[in-house]
Amino acid sequence: MSQRVPICEAIENFCKATDSRWHTPGHSGGAVIPDALKSWGHQVWQYDVTEVEGLDYLLDKTGVIAEAEQLTAKAYGVTDTMFLTQGSTAGIQSAILATVKPGQKILVQRHSHISIWNSLVLSGAEPIWLLPEYDKWGLVKAFDVKEIELKLAANPDIAAVVLQNPTYEGRAGDIIAAVNAVHSFNIPLIVDEAHGAHWHFCDRFPVSGVDAGADLVIQSAHKTLPVLTGGAWVHSQGSIIDQDRLVAMSRLIHSSSPSYLLMASLDACRAHLTEQAPAGYLRLFEMVQRFHQHVKQSPEYRVLPLNLVHHDFSKINVHFLSQSSEFLLNTTKKYGIMFEKSEGRNLLFLTTLGTNSNDFKRLEAFLAECSRAQGRNMRTDRHSLMFQAVNSGKNIYNPRVIFYKEKELVRLAEAAGRVAAQPVSQTPPGVPLILPGELITKELIDCISQNQSAELAGLSVRNNDFFISVAK
Numbered sequence: 001m002s003q004r005v006p007i008c009e010a011i012e013n014f015c016k017a018t019d020s021r022w023h024t025p026g027h028s029g030g031a032v033i034p035d036a037l038k039s040w041g042h043q044v045w046q047y048d049v050t051e052v053e054g055l056d057y058l059l060d061k062t063g064v065i066a067e068a069e070q071l072t073a074k075a076y077g078v079t080d081t082m083f084l085t086q087g088s089t090a091g092i093q094s095a096i097l098a099t100v101k102p103g104q105k106i107l108v109q110r111h112s113h114i115s116i117w118n119s120l121v122l123s124g125a126e127p128i129w130l131l132p133e134y135d136k137w138g139l140v141k142a143f144d145v146k147e148i149e150l151k152l153a154a155n156p157d158i159a160a161v162v163l164q165n166p167t168y169e170g171r172a173g174d175i176i177a178a179v180n181a182v183h184s185f186n187i188p189l190i191v192d193e194a195h196g197a198h199w200h201f202c203d204r205f206p207v208s209g210v211d212a213g214a215d216l217v218i219q220s221a222h223k224t225l226p227v228l229t230g231g232a233w234v235h236s237q238g239s240i241i242d243q244d245r246l247v248a249m250s251r252l253i254h255s256s257s258p259s260y261l262l263m264a265s266l267d268a269c270r271a272h273l274t275e276q277a278p279a280g281y282l283r284l285f286e287m288v289q290r291f292h293q294h295v296k297q298s299p300e301y302r303v304l305p306l307n308l309v310h311h312d313f314s315k316i317n318v319h320f321l322s323q324s325s326e327f328l329l330n331t332t333k334k335y336g337i338m339f340e341k342s343e344g345r346n347l348l349f350l351t352t353l354g355t356n357s358n359d360f361k362r363l364e365a366f367l368a369e370c371s372r373a374q375g376r377n378m379r380t381d382r383h384s385l386m387f388q389a390v391n392s393g394k395n396i397y398n399p400r401v402i403f404y405k406e407k408e409l410v411r412l413a414e415a416a417g418r419v420a421a422q423p424v425s426q427t428p429p430g431v432p433l434i435l436p437g438e439l440i441t442k443e444l445i446d447c448i449s450q451n452q453s454a455e456l457a458g459l460s461v462r463n464n465d466f467f468i469s470v471a472k
C-alpha cells in the first residue's frame with residue numbers, strides 16, 4: 001500500500017504501543033470477549049479503540065481524522081469531505097439542517113428515503129414535493145429536471161433542493177442539468193447519492209454529483225464500496241454551503257463515540273479505491289456486459305438492459321413476469337444467493353468490486369431454473385401493484401406538525417379520509433408507502449389489504465386485524 005492511511009496507521013501504532021488499557025470501550029482491547037463472539041478473533045476488539053491521545057476526535061478533528069478526510073476530498077475532487085459513522089442518514093440530516101431553517105421551503109422527492117422525512121421533522125422545514133413516476137417495470141424513474149424547474153419557478157422562496165440520485169435500482173437523472181437549474185436560483189443542491197459512492201471512479205457509471213458540481217453529496221460508502229456497515233461521507237464544494245454550519249449540525253446529531261473500526265474502513269477504502277478502483281470497475285463492467293450478452297431473455301423474466309448514461313451497470317434488475325415470490329425466494333436460497341432487494345415483481349442484484357465469475361455463474365443458473373419452471377409456481381398475489389402509485393400524494397400536515405400531533409389507532413379498513421400519523425414502509429427500500437401527514441384513501445387501503453400488509457412496518461396487528469396510526 002503506497003498511500004497514506006492515517007487513521008489505520010494511528011490505530012496500528014496505538015495498539016503496538018499500548019499493553020494496558022485503562023479507558024473505554026469496556027472490553028479493554030479484547031481482554032474480555034463475550035463467549036458467543038470469541039470465534040470472531042481478538043484483533044477486531046483490539047482495533048476497536050476510542051478517542052485517546054493520537055487518535056483525533058471526529059467531532060473536533062485536527063489530526064489523523066482530518067488528514068484522512070482531506071485525502072478523501074482530494075480523491076473525489078471536492079473541497080471537503082466529512083466522515084460519518086451513522087450512515088448517510090447522519091449526512092442527510094446534517095445537510096438539511098445546514099441549509100434550511102424552520103419554516104423555510106425545501107424541494108424534496110416524495111419517493112425519498114425515510115431519513116429525508118425525518119430531517120424535515122428535525123429542521124421544521126416546509127417540503128414542496130416532487131411526485132414520483134414509474135416505468136413499465138414498476139420501478140420509480142429518476143428525477144425529472146423539467147419538474148424541478150417548474151417547482152422552483154412556482155416557489156422562488158425555496159431555500160434548498162434535495163435529489164436522490166441514483167434510485168435504489170440504479171436509475172440516474174441528468175445531474176448536470178439539475179445542478180445548473182438549481183444554481184440558477186442561487187440555492188444549494190443536496191444529492192442523496194447513498195447508492196453511488198463508486199461512480200466517481202469509473203466513466204462507465206453515470207455522472208456523480210461530485211463531478212457535476214452539486215454542493216453537498218452524501219454517499220453511503222458502506223452500500224457499494226468495501227466499507228463496514230454504517231460508514232459514509234458527505235462531500236461539499238462551491239461557495240453556497242456554510243461549512244461551519246454543516247459541521248455544527250453534524251455535531252448536533254452525531255454520537256460522541258464514533259466507531260474507529262468504521263472510520264478506519266473509510267480511510268482504507270479511499271486508499272484502495274484510488275489505487276484499484278479504475279481497473280477493478282472495468283473488470284466488473286466486462287463481467288456484467290458478458291452476463292447481459294449471455295443471459296437469455298425468457299418468458300419468465302426480463303433482465304433490464306444496460307444503459308450506461310442513465311443506469312448504474314453494477315445493479316442488475318430482473319423483472320419476473322409470473323413466478324410467485326415464494327418460488328423466487330426458495331430458488332435463490334437453493335443457489336445460496338441473497339439478493340439486495342425484492343420489490344413488486346423485481347429482484348435487484350448488486351455487484352461490487354468483490355463480485356466474481358462464480359457469482360455470475362450462480363445467478364445464471366438461478367435464472368435458468370426460473371426459465372425451466374415456466375408455467376409452474378405461478379403467482380396468485382397482486383404483488384406487482386405499486387403501493388406508491390395509488391398514494392394520494394395529498395399532504396395535509398407538515399412533517400413536524402404531524403410528528404407532534406395527538407394520534408390514535410384505527411382499523412385500517414376504516415381509515416379512509418384520515419391523515420396518517422406514522423410511516424408505513426417496506427424495508428428495503430425504506431421509502432414509506434404512506435408518509436405521516438398524508439391523506440389515506442380507499443384505493444390505498446384496498447391496495448395494502450390485497451397485498452402483504454403483514455410485511456409492512458408501521459401497521460399494528462390486533463386480533464388478526466390491521467390498525468394504523470392517524471391524527472386525532
Ligand SMILES: Cc1ncc(COP(=O)(O)O)c(C=O)c1O
Nearest residue numbers: 086087088089113192194220430
Ligand atoms: C436512497 C437512500 N438514502 C439514504 C439512505 C440512508 O443510508 P444509511 O443506511 O447509510 O444511513 C438509504 C438507505 O437505504 C437510501 O436507500
